[in-house]
Amino acid sequence: MTTLHPAIETLPEPGGGEAALRGFLHGLPGVDQVGAEARAAGLATRSIKRESKLWALELAVRMTDLTTLEGADTPGKVRALCAKARRPDPSDPDVPPVAAVCVYPDLVPIAVAALAGSGVHVASVATAFPSGRASLAVKLADVADAVAAGASEIDMVIDRGAFLSGRYGQVGEEIAAVKAACRDARLKVILETGELATLDNVRRASWLAMTHGADFIKTSTGKVSPASTLPVILVMLEAVRDFHDATARAVGVKAAGGIRVAKDAIRYLVVVHETAGAAWLDPDRFRFGASSLLNDLLMQRRKQLTGVYAGPDHFTLD
Amino acid sequence: MPDRLDVRKTYKLYIGGAFPRSESGRTVTIDAADGTFLANAARASRKDVRDAVVAARKAFGGWSTRTAYNRGQILYRVAELLEGRRDQFTAEVRHSGLGAQAAGREVDAAVDRWVWYAGWTDKIAQVEGASNPVAGPYFNFSVPEPTGVVAIVAPATPSLLGLVSVLAPVLATGSTAVVVASEPHPLPAVTLTEVLATSDVPGGVVNLLTGHVDELAPVLAAHADVDAMDLTGIDGDATELEQAAAGNVKRVLRPPAGPVDWEADPGVERLRAFVETKTVWHPVGV
Amino acid sequence: MxxxxxxxxxxxxxxxxxxxxxxxxxxxxxxxxxxxxxxxxxxxxxxxxxxxxxxxxxxxxxxxxxxxxxxxxxxxxxxxxxxxxxxxxxxxxxxxxxxxxxxxxxxxxxxxxxxxxxxxxxxxxxxxxxxxxxxxxxxxxxxxxxxxxxxxxxxxxxxxxxxxxxxxxxxxxxxxxxxxxxxxxxxxxxxxxxxxxxxxxxxxxxxxxxxxxxxxxxxxxxxxxxxxxxxxxxxxxxxxxxxxxxxxxxxxxxxxxxxxxGGKAANVVFADAPIDQAVEGIVNGIFFNQGHVCCAGSRLLVQESVVDAVLDTLKRRLGTLRLGDPLDKNTDIGAINSAEQLARITALVEAGEGEGAQRWSVACELPEHGYWFPPTLFTDVSQSHRIAREEIFGPVLSVLTFRTPDEAIAKANNTPYGLSAGVWTEKGSRILWMAQRLRAGVVWANTFNRFDPASPFGGYQExxxxxxxxxxxxxxxxxxxxxxxxxx
Incomplete structure (x- = not known):
């Protein structure tokens, strides 16, 4: 049993008041940016080899939330993505399906139909994604709509404006309300770390989301730069590790945006393993939100199997 | 008739890491000291000045925040490349009227001068910075920081050593530059930009304009997004330029009062000219 | 699969x-x-x-x-x-x-x-x-x-x-x-x-x-x-x-x-330290280069209110260190440089146990050949123990506690050495207050074992x-x- 840091011995209750929440979040130990970046960079130099690498590449496939979140999305595009999700490499049935397909709420029914029986989850962004600038009622309706259509995972955005101006209670209440609207669906809370600006804020937002019901905490919408970075993921993983120590509840982490090549994905997995531990090397506890990453994972996987570098034309573009 | 006709180079401007012709479409004829035609170099316009300042400003953030050590390595690499083009530079410097030996000496001195300033990047703060023993429970220190975008009017001669002597210190301390090349002898300057373009100096850190000093210097002196101006290459009265520079309180390095010995140890004056001293106070207590 | x-x-x-x-x-x-x-x-x-x-x-x-x-x-x-x-x-x-x-x-x-x-x-x-x-x-x-x-x-x-x-x-x-x-x-x-x-x-x-x-x-x-x-x-x-x-x-x-x-540097961790980075700094301070570092942070001084949390986090982190083939790119802890040095480390660690300090070592397998010592820390160390005074020059950390900044300074300076020291706190003025009082040629704040050609290095006292x-x-x-x- 790990002795808890005094700052996390008592956790805030949802609805316990703005002052208590602020006291808790600002009482968390700080994050030294230089040190956190150095640690992340140090882990990025680790190399894994052979069987482990193959396993890691397939794990990364299984952790992928294959995502399309464009204004130009159509049912045809979503069906194509679902086909890819079920069977990422048509020439090799050994490649596992991805974790989920992530789409806008109106396209959830298409994805649900296309993925029936596959075990691939349908995730939907909701709560006025990506800005989150809508009333709570509209956000909850957005969530209810997606859940009713069959989404089993909901990716919500926090109100960064409220967070940055210190209205933590408001942010927390929204998360708790969305969690309730999710019913059985899993809730991923997008912190949009690129707008939070500091690692101290990333840590606070992580705890705020976890103490208010998040099943996953997620870095980014993919619409803001920078999206996911290794130091940000490091800090979020430290938060889920410490939250698990404090509550025995395991919260997942989703890195979204900016992860395009297998090499980067494996660096993330190293950070996951060294920070939260082997138990987080599981699609139920770690996800990649990505689109172009998948083909690179498949290419590197084939390289591992054949010893020959693969070319992009041998993998399907969807 | 020679068996083979040589392929001549077009001498262009250098702005934001690219080699454009002047947007004005104009050129100036460059002749050797003996009157032989050498090239039609670009004659930059006020719009080229504008583009060059925009490029220098854009590059400032990245260049000024690199570690001093990294800037030193990059500048030293430039010296390595300069040495590799010794023959080309010597030939171009000769056009300013020097004999082969004198031209070679000037090129050698220019390379050594570049090395000298490359070594200053991570040392100037230890010579010009200080911790200040204020009377109170405060830790107080001063550090030199780069001024910003520096406009430089390079001396007419020596065509290469003069340019290197005014440009390198600006880069060493982390500022970016818009340089007006020697008006009569701009060819070594253009070749220097080709060296810079193939080194690791990011595009926009150095921008070179050729043409008429009388046309370009006043635009730079009055430009509100230029932070400092080196008037070393102004021959004669610089009063009007200095007055224009007052418009946004530019730091001005005045034209030299008399002849300059370009081969002498340059000291730290030019490094000191384009830095701002920042002083930080911090309490000391439990 | x-x-x-x-x-x-x-x-x-x-x-x-x-x-x-x-x-x-x-x-x-x-x-x-x-x-x-x-x-x-x-x-x-x-x-x-x-x-x-x-x-x-x-x-x-x-x-x-x-x-x-x-x-x-x-x-x-x-x-x-x-x-x-x-x-x-x-x-x-x-x-x-x-x-x-x-x-x-x-x-x-x-x-x-x-x-x-x-x-x-x-x-x-x-x-x-x-x-x-x-x-x-x-x-x-x-x-x-x-x-x-x-x-x-x-x-x-x-x-x-x-x-x-x-x-x-x-x-x-x-x-x-x-x-x-x-x-x-x-x-x-x-x-x-x-x-x-x-x-x-x-x-x-x-x-x-x-x-x-x-x-x-x-x-x-x-x-x-x-x-x-x-x-x-x-x-x-x-x-x-x-x-x-x-x-x-x-x-x-x-x-x-x-x-x-030589040195016997104090690495002082206050309760308000950025804790995850402090733990990294402690690890880097004493286990970098197997602790064969004259400026190693070999005496960890932790403020009492967080000592248990810091030690638990530290031990968990030490459990992830990889000891073994130094040529392996993933190795964190290599070999002790010589049989002679290994004997010296072993003797001092035995002295620490003999004097009543509590030893904890990472449970890791040591290679059969060569000279190896597992990352080790001692708790219940007092100022008078040899492991708190003598330079071990190995992967061995002695942990002491303090309650106030003055006590931290007194303990940190209570050594004939004076090469380096570390301070971990989010409070800038306290960093400078500590730096002013620590008798050491190099003081690292919220970092440790940093070197740079532009930065002077050297000691006070012995x-x-x-x-x-x-x-x-x-x-x-x-x-x-x-x-x-x-x-x-």
């Missing part, structure tokens, strides 16, 4: 980049030569006990030859040479070191036992950077604040330790050469190879013969060197015991001396005197006009 596994399969760096010779001579006057009156010794890979090479050992006549070559080079070539030209030699050395970086990293790891990650990412690049930095000083000495006409001392005898063999050679040679001195360098007997490979670099750089002479050997070679009557300067990095002996030996002479000796690095690092090699003796 393979079984869920996450292992860092061996990722060894290839040894092919290094061509080991079976025997190495002395590097005197620009050439490798056989010893006249010395012998030879074997250098081994401490991770495997494999003999790497037979290395010549300099005897008294060899030391004489080396000092004479250095004197000649100083008088005829290096002393009169313009700083501008000396600079170019040093730049060349820096560049060649960078070009041959991987070769040096692998050789250093083979000979020393340190993880390739450290030799590759720290030792070799820092060595190159040190030459690069001092190259830039060579032509700027008049601007460095040592008067208008600073002059070299002459010939420097330099003795370096085994913990950072190449880097310490760079720290000694670069400032000496930049200022116009010539050198006789004695590398440590257990780690002579990288210095001898450096000699090849000096040859590639066309450094004039005699400017640098490298004479491997054991303690008696070092003793002969520092006692040589024709030296102007002695620079020593090593144990406080030997440092004191050298200082005694040079008493009454005009030989200038700088010493960089950790030695003189600074290496930056502008301050020039002073020990310059004869400033006001101190010049009438006959100089």
């Amino acid at each position: 393979p079984e869920p596994t996450w292992t860092y399969a061996p990722a060894p760096e290839s040894r092919d980049v290094v061509t080991l010779r079976s025997a190495y001579g002395l590097f005197v006057d620009g050439a490798f030569t056989d010893p006249t009156d010395g012998g030879s010794f074997k250098t081994v890979n401490p991770a495997t006990e494999e003999v790497l090479a037979e290395v010549a050992q300099a005897g008294p006549a060899d030391v004489d030859r080396a000092v004479a070559a250095a004197r000649r080079a100083h008088t005829e070539v290096w002393g009169p040479m313009p700083g501008r030209e000396r600079a170019k030699y040093l730049y060349r050395i820096a560049r060649i070191l960078a070009e041959r970086a991987r070769e040096f990293a692998v050789l250093e790891t083979l000979d020393n036992g340190k993880p390739i990650r450290e030799s590759r990412d720290v030792d070799v690049p820092m060595a190159s950077a040190h030459f690069f930095h001092y190259a830039g000083w060579a032509d700027k000495l008049e601007h460095a604040g040592f008067g208008a006409e600073p002059r070299p001392l002459g010939v420097a005898g330099q003795v370096i330790p085994w913990n950072f063999p190449l880097l310490m050679a760079a720290w000694k040679l670069a400032p000496a050469l930049a200022t116009g001195n010539t050198c006789v360098l004695k590398p440590a007997e257990t780690t002579p190879l990288s210095a001898l490979l450096l000699a090849e670099v000096l040859q590639q750089a066309d450094l004039p013969p005699g400017v640098v002479n490298i004479i491997p050997g054991a303690g008696d070679t070092g003793a002969t060197l520092v006692a040589h009557p024709d030296l102007d300067k002695v620079a020593f990095t090593g144990s406080t015991e030997v440092g004191k002996a050298i200082q005694r030996q040079l008493a009454g002479t005009r030989v200038r001396l700088t010493l960089e000796l 950790s030695g005197f003189g600074r290496e690095g930056g502008r301050h690092g020039l002073a020990p090699y310059l004869r400033s006009p006001d101190l010049r003796s009438p006959d100089a």
Whole structure:
């Protein structure tokens, strides 16, 4: 049993008041940016080899939330993505399906139909994604709509404006309300770390989301730069590790945006393993939100199997 | 008739890491000291000045925040490349009227001068910075920081050593530059930009304009997004330029009062000219 | 689907980049030569006990030859040479070191036992950077604040330790050469190879013969060197015991001396520290280079209110450290440098247990061959324990607690050493308050074991005197006009 840091011995209750929440979040130990970046960079130099690498590449496939979140999305595009999700490499049935397909709420029914029986989850962004600038009622309706259509995972955005101006209670209440609207669906809370600006804020937002019901905490919408970075993921993983120590509840982490090549994905997995531990090397506890990453994972996987570098034309573009 | 006709180079401007012709479409004829035609170099316009300042400003953030050590390595690499083009530079410097030996000496001195300033990047703060023993429970220190975008009017001669002597210190301390090349002898300057373009100096850190000093210097002196101006290459009265520079309180390095010995140890004056001293106070207590 | 596994399969760096010779001579006057009156010794890979090479050992006549070559080079070539030209030699050395970086990293790891990650990412690049930095000083000495006409001392005898063999050679040679001195360098007997490979670099750089002479050997070679009557300067990095002996030996002479000796640094963690980074800093502070670091943060002082949380987090983190093949890119903890050093660490750890401190070691498998010690920490340590006072020079951390800043200062300063210290707190003014009171030559705040060619390094008290690095690092090699003796 790990002795808890005094700052996390008592956790805030949802609805316990703005002052208590602020006291808790600002009482968390700080994050030294230089040190956190150095640690992340140090882990990025680790190399894994052979069987482990193959396993890691397939794990990364299984952790992928294959995502399309464009204004130009159509049912045809979503069906194509679902086909890819079920069977990422048509020439090799050994490649596992991805974790989920992530789409806008109106396209959830298409994805649900296309993925029936596959075990691939349908995730939907909701709560006025990506800005989150809508009333709570509209956000909850957005969530209810997606859940009713069959989404089993909901990716919500926090109100960064409220967070940055210190209205933590408001942010927390929204998360708790969305969690309730999710019913059985899993809730991923997008912190949009690129707008939070500091690692101290990333840590606070992580705890705020976890103490208010998040099943996953997620870095980014993919619409803001920078999206996911290794130091940000490091800090979020430290938060889920410490939250698990404090509550025995395991919260997942989703890195979204900016992860395009297998090499980067494996660096993330190293950070996951060294920070939260082997138990987080599981699609139920770690996800990649990505689109172009998948083909690179498949290419590197084939390289591992054949010893020959693969070319992009041998993998399907969807 | 020679068996083979040589392929001549077009001498262009250098702005934001690219080699454009002047947007004005104009050129100036460059002749050797003996009157032989050498090239039609670009004659930059006020719009080229504008583009060059925009490029220098854009590059400032990245260049000024690199570690001093990294800037030193990059500048030293430039010296390595300069040495590799010794023959080309010597030939171009000769056009300013020097004999082969004198031209070679000037090129050698220019390379050594570049090395000298490359070594200053991570040392100037230890010579010009200080911790200040204020009377109170405060830790107080001063550090030199780069001024910003520096406009430089390079001396007419020596065509290469003069340019290197005014440009390198600006880069060493982390500022970016818009340089007006020697008006009569701009060819070594253009070749220097080709060296810079193939080194690791990011595009926009150095921008070179050729043409008429009388046309370009006043635009730079009055430009509100230029932070400092080196008037070393102004021959004669610089009063009007200095007055224009007052418009946004530019730091001005005045034209030299008399002849300059370009081969002498340059000291730290030019490094000191384009830095701002920042002083930080911090309490000391439990 | 393979079984869920996450292992860092061996990722060894290839040894092919290094061509080991079976025997190495002395590097005197620009050439490798056989010893006249010395012998030879074997250098081994401490991770495997494999003999790497037979290395010549300099005897008294060899030391004489080396000092004479250095004197000649100083008088005829290096002393009169313009700083501008000396600079170019040093730049060349820096560049060649960078070009041959991987070769040096692998050789250093083979000979020393340190993880390739450290030799590759720290030792070799820092060595190159040190030459690069001092190259830039060579032509700027008049601007460095040592008067208008600073002059070299002459010939420097330099003795370096085994913990950072190449880097310490760079720290000694670069400032000496930049200022116009010539050198006789004695590398440590257990780690002579990288210095001898450096000699090849000096040859590639066309450094004039005699400017640098490298004479491997054991303690008696070092003793002969520092006692040589024709030296102007002695620079020593090593144990406080030997440092004191050298200082005694040079008493009454005009030989200038700088010493960089042992340490027992306090790493002070306040309750408001950025805890995850503090834990990384503690790990880096004491387990970097197996704790073979004179400035290692070997005494952890934690504020009482967070001591249990810090220790638990620290232990969990130590559990992820990977000990083993130093050539493996994933290895964090390499081999102890020698059987002798392993015995010293073991003896002090036993003393710690005997005096009642609680020992905790990482449960990791130690390789069958070679010299190994698991990362270890002691709790319930009091100021009077030997493990709290003596330099262990190994991966062993002693944990003490404090309640107030004054108590932290009192405990941190309660040592005859004074090389370095660490402070971890989010409060800036407290960092400066602590820094003002800590008697140490280097104070790291919210970081530890950072080095830079521009940053002076050196100790207070029995950790030695003189600074290496930056502008301050020039002073020990310059004869400033006001101190010049009438006959100089």
